[in-house]
Amino acid sequence: MATITELEGVVLGIVRSLQPCTAYAVRRQLQASPSSHWSGSAGSIYPLLGRLEEAGLVEALSDASDGRRRRLMTLTRKGTAALRGWILEAGQPEVAANVSDALRTRAFFLDALTAEERRRFVESALEAAEAFHAMTVEYGRSRAEDGAIGRLAALGGEYAAEARVRWLQELLASLDDEDA
Amino acid sequence: MATITELEGVVLGIVRSLQPCTAYAVRRQLQASPSSHWSGSAGSIYPLLGRLEEAGLVEALSDASDGRRRRLMTLTRKGTAALRGWILEAGQPEVAANVSDALRTRAFFLDALTAEERRRFVESALEAAEAFHAMTVEYGRSRAEDGAIGRLAALGGEYAAEARVRWLQELLASLDDEDA
DNA sequence: ATCCCCATGTAAATTGTTACATGATTCG
DNA sequence: CGAATCATGTAACAATTTACATGGGGAT
Numbered sequence: 284m285a286t287i288t289e290l291e292g293v294v295l296g297i298v299r300s301l302q303p304c305t306a307y308a309v310r311r312q313l314q315a316s317p318s319s320h321w322s323g324s325a326g327s328i329y330p331l332l333g334r335l336e337e338a339g340l341v342e343a344l345s346d347a348s349d350g351r352r353r354r355l356m357t358l359t360r361k362g363t364a365a366l367r368g369w370i371l372e373a374g375q376p377e378v379a380a381n382v383s384d385a386l387r388t389r390a391f392f393l394d395a396l397t398a399e400e401r402r403r404f405v406e407s408a409l410e411a412a413e414a415f416h417a418m419t420v421e422y423g424r425s426r427a428e429d430g431a432i433g434r435l436a437a438l439g440g441e442y443a444a445e446a447r448v449r450w451l452q453e454l455l456a457s458l459d460d461e462d463a
Numbered sequence: 464m465a466t467i468t469e470l471e472g473v474v475l476g477i478v479r480s481l482q483p484c485t486a487y488a489v490r491r492q493l494q495a496s497p498s499s500h501w502s503g504s505a506g507s508i509y510p511l512l513g514r515l516e517e518a519g520l521v522e523a524l525s526d527a528s529d530g531r532r533r534r535l536m537t538l539t540r541k542g543t544a545a546l547r548g549w550i551l552e553a554g555q556p557e558v559a560a561n562v563s564d565a566l567r568t569r570a571f572f573l574d575a576l577t578a579e580e581r582r583r584f585v586e587s588a589l590e591a592a593e594a595f596h597a598m599t600v601e602y603g604r605s606r607a608e609d610g611a612i613g614r615l616a617a618l619g620g621e622y623a624a625e626a627r628v629r630w631l632q633e634l635l636a637s638l639d640d641e642d643a
Numbered sequence: 644a645t646c647c648c649c650a651t652g653t654a655a656a657t658t659g660t661t662a663c664a665t666g667a668t669t670c671g
Numbered sequence: 672c673g674a675a676t677c678a679t680g681t682a683a684c685a686a687t688t689t690a691c692a693t694g695g696g697g698a699t
Contacts, residue, residue, distance in 0.1 A: 288686075292569070308649095310650095327686080329653085349695095367575055371580065373566055382565070382623070386553055386558055388469065392476030395543065404553055414556060436567070453615075486680095506662085506681080530667060533677090534679080
């Protein structure tokens with residue numbers, strides 16, 4: 284069972300939760316996520332689903348009953364197994380280490396700025412982080428409708444967003460100390 | 464000033480903090496990060512620094528005084544400006560939304576698993592998340608030597624890792640409730 | 644009618660990964 | 672003297688982004 288990529292895992296998971304569904308519905312779901320890590324562009328999703336189909340992980344059923352041509356996707360048994368395998372990789376150190384945060388990344392280079400710019404950075408980053416946190420909360424609410432697991436999964440994003448706000452507040456406070 | 468990519472920003476920042484330094488030193492710095500988001504492979508860094516050089520953001524000084532041929536990189540004034548511009552993008556919503564976490568991503572699809580598998584997922588994920596948290600703490604200690612800003616930046620990663628552990632502990636507890 | 648959403652795709656360009664290739668130095 | 676580390680690169684491949692191209696349905 285050739286290992287699948289992150290995006291492939293996500294797409295399998297979305298297809299399973301919506302099946303039978305169109306590629307377009309998968310894209311919308313991706314775009315609804317507060318994280319912009321994947322664009323959910325047509326150029327990524329259609330070729331990707333084509334690969335999954337060729338590999339026998341999803342099956343498509345063409346339908347044009349209402350004039351609109353569609354391809355309705357479903358996971359095959361093999362696809363379900365691949366999805367489960369991918370989820371259960373979670374114990375591997377590489378998976379736990381696969382994190383990123385563009386805001387935090389920038390903070391590592393703060394000494395390239397003047398004290399004034401630094402303050403501007405932290406203030407605007409804090410604002411953006413708070414707005415993002417609000418988005419994760421909103422997203423959690425929408426996910427809660429899909430059951431307990433959806434809510435719990437979204438909670439992880441809320442906690443992370445919350446932690447980032449707290450961190451930036453402390454950064455701001457320590458800049459104040461510096462000035463004093 | 465054409466906007467630069469995330470990895471380009473990071474590389475500019477690292478070069479600035481170590482300059483004059485080799486591409487190899489930049490790679491090591493990237494690889495020392497607890498996050499595996501970028502591999503810091505030769506295949507990414509050498510071409511990237513080539514592009515930055517061509518764009519006039521970094522300058523290279525060839526040196527082979529001790530027999531080992533090296534190219535010592537320095538930021539140009541233009542490179543410093545680009546770095547500052549990149550850092551100060553932090554207020555934009557897209558930057559704050561540019562986050563990812565492979566562990567959390569998988570949790571969204573937990574209902575594809577049986578109750579038993581779910582428990583296995585959370586237990587192994589928690590273990591991996593704790594190990595990762597320990598790595599961030601260790602990393603923070605090493606960064607602290609480079610001054611207050613380095614320590615504060617690393618703290619963001621620690622908080623995020625901490626929040627993830629907390630979240631998984633709650634997930635585990637809610638699975639227990641479910642079983643009972 | 645016109646605009647927005649549904650729906651499917653392709654093409655070019657960029658970016659990054661793995662693997663390969665080479666060679667000098669340093670440490671045990 | 673052999674292994675690890677320093678050091679620089681390239682080649683083939685994979686994956687994704689942006690932009691383009693097309694068309695039907697439903698609402699105002």
